[in-house]
Amino acid sequence: MEMKKKNNNIKCSVTQCKHNMVTENYCGLDCICVGTHESNPTVPECTNCDSFVKRTSSAQG
Numbered sequence: 244m245e246m247k248k249k250n251n252n253i254k255c256s257v258t259q260c261k262h263n264m265v266t267e268n269y270c271g272l273d274c275i276c277v278g279t280h281e282s283n284p285t286v287p288e289c290t291n292c293d294s295f296v297k298r299t300s301s302a303q304g
């Protein structure tokens with residue numbers, strides 16, 4: 244069973260992601276990759292966590 248460990252350095256509120264700690268707004272990965280879907284990003288909304296993986300209803304991640 245995969246044990247998730249909160250990474251104090253990566254805050255995240257995306258609970259739909261399987262890497263999210265859910266009970267606390269933190270990511271459980273050691274490292275994440277951030278990217279953008281824009282050719283010329285100007286605001287935070289232009290950026291994405293490329294490490295996001297959709298949580299499935301059957302597994303807690």
Ligand code: SF4
Nearest residue numbers: 255260262263270292
């Ligand atoms: S992988 Fe990205 S979206 Fe998922 S919990 Fe970590 S920081 Fe959040």
